[in-house]
Amino acid sequence: MLAEIGLFALVATFCATLYSIFACVWGEQRNLPNLVLSGRNAAVFTFLSLTLATGVLLIALVTQQYQIHYIWSVSNPDMPMIYRVTALWGSQAGSLLFWSFLMSGFTAVAIWRNWNTNRRLMPYAIAYMMAVLAFFVGLSLFVENPFVRYWIVGGEVVQTTLIPAGANIPPYENLASSARGLNPLLRHFGMAIHPPLLYLGFVGFVIPFAFAMSALASGDLSSNWIKATRNWTLIAWLFLSLGLLLGGRWAYDVLGWGGYWGWDPVENAAFLPWLTGTAFLHSVMIQEKRGMLKLWNMFLVIGTFSAVIFGTFATRSGLIESVHSFARSGVGFPMFTFWAVLTIISLWLILWRNRRGELRDDREFINLMSRESLFVLNNVIFMALFLAIFWGSFGAPIISELFMGTEITLGVEYFAQVTTPMFFALYLLMGIAPLAAWGSISLPRLGRALLVPVALTVLTVIGFALAGMNSPGALLAYGVVSLGGYVALYETYRGAAARTKRGESPLVALGNLIKRNPRRYGGYLVHFGVTIIGIGVIGSTLYQQETQRTLAEGESLNIGNYELRYDRFDGGQVTQDGRIMDIANVTVIRNGREITTLRPRRDFFPTGQEGMNSMTIAGAHSTLENDFYVLLVAWEQIDQNTATFKVYVNPLINLVWWGGGILILGTIMTTWQTNVVPQRVRNPAYSGDRVRATA
Amino acid sequence: MKYITILLLCLLVSVPAALAQEITEDAVNQIAKRMYCPVCENIPLDACGTAACEDWREEIRLMLEAGMTEEEIRVDFVERFGDRVVGTPQNPVLRGLSLFTPWVLAGVVALVAMTTFARWGRRNQQVANVASQPDTTNDTQKDYRALLEQDLRGDVS
Numbered sequence: 032m033l034a035e036i037g038l039f040a041l042v043a044t045f046c047a048t049l050y051s052i053f054a055c056v057w058g059e060q061r062n063l064p065n066l067v068l069s070g071r072n073a074a075v076f077t078f079l080s081l082t083l084a085t086g087v088l089l090i091a092l093v094t095q096q097y098q099i100h101y102i103w104s105v106s107n108p109d110m111p112m113i114y115r116v117t118a119l120w121g122s123q124a125g126s127l128l129f130w131s132f133l134m135s136g137f138t139a140v141a142i143w144r145n146w147n148t149n150r151r152l153m154p155y156a157i158a159y160m161m162a163v164l165a166f167f168v169g170l171s172l173f174v175e176n177p178f179v180r181y182w183i184v185g186g187e188v189v190q191t192t193l194i195p196a197g198a199n200i201p202p203y204e205n206l207a208s209s210a211r212g213l214n215p216l217l218r219h220f221g222m223a224i225h226p227p228l229l230y231l232g233f234v235g236f237v238i239p240f241a242f243a244m245s246a247l248a249s250g251d252l253s254s255n256w257i258k259a260t261r262n263w264t265l266i267a268w269l270f271l272s273l274g275l276l277l278g279g280r281w282a283y284d285v286l287g288w289g290g291y292w293g294w295d296p297v298e299n300a301a302f303l304p305w306l307t308g309t310a311f312l313h314s315v316m317i318q319e320k321r322g323m324l325k326l327w328n329m330f331l332v333i334g335t336f337s338a339v340i341f342g343t344f345a346t347r348s349g350l351i352e353s354v355h356s357f358a359r360s361g362v363g364f365p366m367f368t369f370w371a372v373l374t375i376i377s378l379w380l381i382l383w384r385n386r387r388g389e390l391r392d393d394r395e396f397i398n399l400m401s402r403e404s405l406f407v408l409n410n411v412i413f414m415a416l417f418l419a420i421f422w423g424s425f426g427a428p429i430i431s432e433l434f435m436g437t438e439i440t441l442g443v444e445y446f447a448q449v450t451t452p453m454f455f456a457l458y459l460l461m462g463i464a465p466l467a468a469w470g471s472i473s474l475p476r477l478g479r480a481l482l483v484p485v486a487l488t489v490l491t492v493i494g495f496a497l498a499g500m501n502s503p504g505a506l507l508a509y510g511v512v513s514l515g516g517y518v519a520l521y522e523t524y525r526g527a528a529a530r531t532k533r534g535e536s537p538l539v540a541l542g543n544l545i546k547r548n549p550r551r552y553g554g555y556l557v558h559f560g561v562t563i564i565g566i567g568v569i570g571s572t573l574y575q576q577e578t579q580r581t582l583a584e585g586e587s588l589n590i591g592n593y594e595l596r597y598d599r600f601d602g603g604q605v606t607q608d609g610r611i612m613d614i615a616n617v618t619v620i621r622n623g624r625e626i627t628t629l630r631p632r633r634d635f636f637p638t639g640q641e642g643m644n645s646m647t648i649a650g651a652h653s654t655l656e657n658d659f660y661v662l663l664v665a666w667e668q669i670d671q672n673t674a675t676f677k678v679y680v681n682p683l684i685n686l687v688w689w690g691g692g693i694l695i696l697g698t699i700m701t702t703w704q705t706n707v708v709p710q711r712v713r714n715p716a717y718s719g720d721r722v723r724a725t726a
Numbered sequence: 727m728k729y730i731t732i733l734l735l736c737l738l739v740s741v742p743a744a745l746a747q748e749i750t751e752d753a754v755n756q757i758a759k760r761m762y763c764p765v766c767e768n769i770p771l772d773a774c775g776t777a778a779c780e781d782w783r784e785e786i787r788l789m790l791e792a793g794m795t796e797e798e799i800r801v802d803f804v805e806r807f808g809d810r811v812v813g814t815p816q817n818p819v820l821r822g823l824s825l826f827t828p829w830v831l832a833g834v835v836a837l838v839a840m841t842t843f844a845r846w847g848r849r850n851q852q853v854a855n856v857a858s859q860p861d862t863t864n865d866t867q868k869d870y871r872a873l874l875e876q877d878l879r880g881d882v883s
C-alpha cells in the first residue's frame with residue numbers, strides 16, 4: 032500500500048508540473064490571469080505531493096519494507112536508525128526523489144516570496160522551475176523509480192512498479208536476511224548532511240536561473256530579476272560551500288589517504304558551479320550599482336545552472352568513474368539531452384535579446400583602474416579556473432578516449448600545476464579590488480590604501496619563516512594569501528575606528544558598522560575566511576609528513592618531532608549494528624611526554640550474500656598547529672602482535688575547517704536586510720559617473 | 727680456506743638481504759602515491775585498500791628490490807594497464823594537449839576581456855572627441871530664429 036501511495040504521488044506531481052508549465056505560459060501569452068493563477072497553484076501542489084512521496088519512502092526505510100527494491104539495496108535490519116534515514120539519499124533512485132523534493136520546496140518558497148513583488152516575472156519563472164522539476168520527476172517515474180518492488184511470479188522473482196497478475200509477495204525473512212545495507216563509506220556523520228547540503232546548493236541555483244530566463248522571455252531586463260534572486264543566489268552558494276567543505280571533511284575522515292581534496296571528477300563537478308556562482312556574486316554587484324555587464328551576468332547565471340546539470344549528469348551517468356560515483360544507471364542519456372536542450376535554449380534567448388539591443392549596459396567603463404574593471408578581471412580568472420578544471424576532469428579524458436582511443440587520468444600534478452597560478456592571481460586580486468573605487472582610482476591612492484595591509488603581510492611572512500616554513504615558494508604563497516585577509520580586517524577596523532571617534536565604544540561601533548552595511552562587511556568576513564582556508568591548504572599541502580611502518584606491540588616509530596607507540600590490539604569487537612571492529616591502541620608522544628592515545632580501526636560490515644565491506648577510520652589528534660593522523664592499514668595480514676600504521680602530520684589543516692566556518696558566517700551576514708538608504712539613492716551624483724550617450 | 731669460504735658464502739647471502747631491508751614501506755608509497763589504482767579509477771595506489779592494490783604495491787617493492795627506478799616502474803605499469811594509472815598522459819601529444827589547452831582557453835578569455843576593454847576605451851575616446859568639438863548648433867539656431875521672426879513679421883526677402 033505504501034508503494035502505491037508513493038507512486039500515485041509521483042504521477043500526480045508529474046502531471047501537475049506539466050499543467051503548470053502550460054497554464055503559466057499560455058495564460059501569460061493570452062493574458063488570462065486565472066489560468067496563470069491555477070498554474071501557480073499547481074506548482075505549489077508539487078511540493079505537497081513530493082512531500083508525500085518522499086515521506087512514504089522514508090517511512091518504508093524506517094519500517095524496513097524490504098519488498099521495495101530501493102529499501103533492500105540501501106538498508107538492512109542491523110543498521111541504526113540514523114543511517115536508515117540517511118539512506119534516503121544513499122543511492123540513485125532515492126537521491127533523485129530527494130533532489131526533486133528539495134527543488135519543489137525551493138519553488139514553493141520562491142513563489143510565496145515573489146508572487147506580489149515580481150508579478151511580471153512570475154509566470155515564466157514558474158514555468159522554467161516546473162520544466163526542470165518535470166524532468167527530474169520524470170526520471171524518478173520512468174528510469175529510476177524508487178517504488179519498484181519484488182514479486183514472485185510463476186516461481187521467479189521479478190521487479191516491477193505495478194502489481195503483476197498472479198504475483199505473491201516474497202517472504203520477509205528472505206528479503207531481510209539478504210538486504211545489502213548502506214555503503215560503509217556513507218556511514219559517517221558527514222554523509223548525514225553533506226548530500227542534502229550539496230543538493231540544496233544545486234537546486235538553489237534553479238531559482239536565479241528561472242528568474243533570469245523569465246527576464247529574457249518576458250523582456251523585463253531591468254535589475255528586477257537580480258533583486259528578486261540575490262538572496263537566493265547567496266543561499267544556494269552558502270549551501271554549496273557547506274556541502275563542499277563537509278565533503279572534504281568526509282574524505283579526510285574515511286577515505287584513508289590523509290587528504291581532503293583529491294581533484295576527483297565528482298568533487299570537481301560540484302566545484303565548477305561554485306566557481307561560476309562566485310563569479311556571478313561579484314559581477315552582479317556591478318550590474319546593481321552601475322547597470323553594467325548585463326549580458327555577461329545572464330551568461331554567468333545560466334552557465335552556473337548548466338554546470339549544475341552537467342555535474343549531475345557526469346556524476347550519475349558513469350561518464351567519469353570516481354570513488355564518489357556510488358550511484359550509476361540509465362539516467363545518462365536523458366540527462367545529457369536535458370542539459371543540451373536547456374543550454375541551447377538559454378543561449379538562444381540571450382543572443383536573441385542581445386541582438387535586439389535589450390542587454391546593453393547603462394554605463395561605460397571609464398577607467399581600467401576601477402573596482403568594476405578589477406571585478407571583471409576577477410571574473411576572467413574564475414572563468415580560467417573553470418575551463419582548466421573542466422578540461423582536466425572531463426574534456427581531456429573524454430576527448431582522449433573518443434578520438435585517440437587512450438584512457439587517461441589527469442591527476443593532482445595537472446591540477447596543481449595549472450590551477451595554482453590562477454589561485455595566486457585570485458588571492459592577489461582579493462587584496463586589491465576591495466580598495467579600488469567605483470569609477471576610477473589612481474595608482475598612488477591605491478598604493479596608500481595598501482600600505483598597512485602590505486606591512487602586516489610582510490610581518491606575517493616573517494613569522495612563518497621564523498616558524499620554520501621557510502621555502503621561498505611557501506613564503507610567497509603565504510604572503511599573497513594573507514594580503515586579502517589583512518585588507519578585509521583593515522577596512523573593517525578603519526570603519527569601526529571612524530565610528531569610535533563619534534563616541535561609540537569599539538564593540539558598539541563594530542556592530543553598528545556591520546548593521547549599516549552587512550553586505551560589505553559580510554563580504555569582508557568571507558574574504559577573511561577564504562584567507563584562513565588558503566593558509567591551511569598551503570601548510571597541509573607543502574609541509575605534510577607521512578610514514579608507514581609495521582610495528583610489534585610496544586614498538587615505536589618517529590615522524591617529525593612525534594613518536595607513535597603501538598600498545599595493543601583489540602580485534603573482533605562487535606557493535607550493536609553488526610559491525611566488526613579491529614582496533615589498534617596507540618600512544619602519541621612528543622618531546623618525551625605522552626600527549627594522547629588514539630584508536631585507529633578498521634570496520635567490517637557484513638552484507639548478506641556478498642561477504643564483507645570494510646572501512647578504515649583514522650585516529651587523529653587535532654590542534655591549531657597540526658593534525659597527527661593515524662591509519663590502521665591492510666599492508667599485510669593483521670595479527671595480534673604486529674600491525675601496519677600509516678601516519679600523517681598535517682600542519683595547519685584545521686584552518687581549512689575553521690576558515691570554512693568563517694566563510695559561512697560571512698555569507699549569512701551578507702543576506703541580512705538593512706533599512707539604511709543606499710548612498711546612490713541619497714546622492715545620485717557620483718564623481719566619475721558617465722551615462723552612455725544616446726545613439 | 728674453509729673458514730674463508732664460509733665467510734664469503736655468508737656475505738653473499740647477507741648482502742641481498744641487507745639490500746632488501748632498505749626498501750621501506752615509505753619508499754614504496756612514494757612511488758604508489760603518484761600512481762592510480764588500475765581498477766578503482768581516480769584512487770591513488772597507496773591509498774587503495776583492495777587486495778589487488780596490496781599486490782600491486784608488493785610488485786613495486788619487488789621491482790625496487792630488483793634495482794628498477796621509479797620511472798621504469800611507472801613505464802612498466804603503463805604498458806600493462808594504460809595511461810590512466812599515472813597522473814599525466816605518456817604520449818607527448820596528449821601530454822602537451824592536456825597541459826597547454828587550459829592556458830590557451832584562459833588566454834582566449836583574457837583576450838576577449840582585453841578586446842572589450844579596448845573597445846570601451848575607443849568609445850570613451852570618441853565621446854570625448856565629440857565633446858571637445860566646437861558647438862555650432864547655437865549659430866544655426868540663431869539663423870533659424872531670425873528667419874522665423876522674419877516670416878512672422880511678414881517680411882519677404
